[in-house]
Amino acid sequence: VIWMTQSPSLLSASTGDRLTISCRMSQGISSYLAWYQQKPGKAPELLIYAASTLQSGVPSRFSGSGSGTDFTLTISCLQSEDFATYYCQQYYSFPRTFGQGTKVEIK
């Protein structure tokens, strides 16, 4: 099983801020990493796959980077609709695993 450490678990921020969320793997996964956004009471939505490829329709203020064991999700200029919880997921091997989640709240 590939274990994932996502940090921080909670992020307090203001509109316009630049945010970085980290995801670290217990072993290398090349670029087999996705990022999801989930708003309260809603299903998650895909933001990024292959570590850095933006899903169609996702705003360009979202970006992903990294490979191997260390990955980052960056939101360059936080908007009101970005307050949500973010999860990373590895798909290098089964069982698939998710990070613990990062809740982005209004400061």
Added chain:
Amino acid sequence: EVQLVESGGGLVQPGGSLRLSCAASGFTFSSYAMSWVRQAPGKGLEWVSAISGSGVSTYYADSVKGRFTISRDNSKNTLHLQMNSLRAEDTAVYYCAKDSPNGDYVDYWGQGTLVTVSS
């Protein structure tokens, strides 16, 4: 437009069984692997199971292996999750999910169905 609609959730006693279904539309169902992902109340996402497009290959999380069975009916564009020997810790919203073309990440999610295991 991809649509995934789950059904079959509800209240069940510990040790009981439940069968979830997911009706898929808007894509060629048999060409895509499918998954189930769950989320306990107030908790994070947990991958549960996946099945290849043909149904030949199946995969499970250790937490459900031997108790849950994933299956699909490609003639009816339907995904199933048979859950047996249910425990309180299986209480969660269960999401049906469509996998990407290579069967890697999830690119579409259903709205979820709540399963509550309690006496």
